[in-house]
Amino acid sequence: MYSEVLPGIYRIFDTFVNVYLIDREEYIVAVDTGIDTTCDKILKTVEELGKPLKTIVLTHGHFDHTGSLRCLKEKTKALIAAHKDEEDLIFEKTGLMPEVKLNDGDVFEGLRVFHKPGHTSGSICLLDEVTKSLFVGDLVVEREGRLEEVPHQYSLDPKMNQKRIAELLEIDFENLLPAHGEPLIGNGKEKLRELVERLTL
Ligand SMILES: [Zn+2]
Ligand SMILES: [Zn+2]
Known part of the structure; x- marks a missing residue:
């Protein structure tokens, strides 16, 4: 049901989407929550941990x-945390408002926040600096060992998202943890560079 992809970082896969749980010694931090059927899987994993x-x-x-x-x-x-520009969309989808409003450059729960609007206006990537792991949300997806853009029809501004993808090369990371597809452990940066070279910016 879940696998440890890096020390203290667990991946839960449901149907077509990943959720990641991060062990912060005393407690667990979740990155995203998946679809409606993912709740039980997350709760069971949390209980096992x-x-x-x-x-x-x-x-x-x-x-x-x-x-x-x-x-x-x-x-x-x-506690729910998200970028401040995303709270309206989150409220629209769930009826809930994030209690913690994140900004670009914040470090929250050991995760550095990078605001990367394009896919949505408040999309963020999160860097775990200890393991050099970048949680990219939907900026890019993995397919058969390659990174790809999220299909354009799902993005608010695909062109802007392409620029954000290229900007990720400035971040010091090794592992790339996408919401869709397999995590890239060790070669995340290299695979991202290959994608950026294919993009016509
Ligand atoms: Zn998605
Ligand atoms: Zn999305």
């Missing part, structure tokens, strides 16, 4: 990232 789910950080507000937000909020009372 034996620590409370304290915080949920949302990369953005789309239904496949916020689908279990309400269920998790009701069952765990976890």
Whole structure:
């Protein structure tokens, strides 16, 4: 049901989307919440890890990232964090408002926030500096060992998203953890560079 992709970072896959749980010693932090069926899978994993789910950080507000937000909020009372420009979309999808409003450059729960609007206006990427792991949300997706853009029809501004993808090369990371597809461990930066070279910016 779940796998440890890096020390203290767990991946839960549901149907077509990943949720990541990060072990922060005393508690667990979730990156996204998947679709509506993901709630039980997350709760079971949290129980196995034996620590409370304290915080949920949302990369953005789309239904496949916020689908279990309400269920998790009701069952765990976890704090919800997201970029301030995403709160309207999150409220529209879930009826919930994030309690923590993130800004570009913030470090929250050991994750550095990079505001990368394009896919949605408040899309963020999150860097775990200890393991050099970048949670990219939907900026890019993995398919058969390659990184690709998210299909353009799902993005608010695909051209802007392409620029944001190229900007990710400035970040010091090794592992790239997408919401869709397989995590790229060790070669995340290299695979991202290959994608940027294919883009016509
Ligand atoms: Zn999305
Ligand atoms: Zn998605």
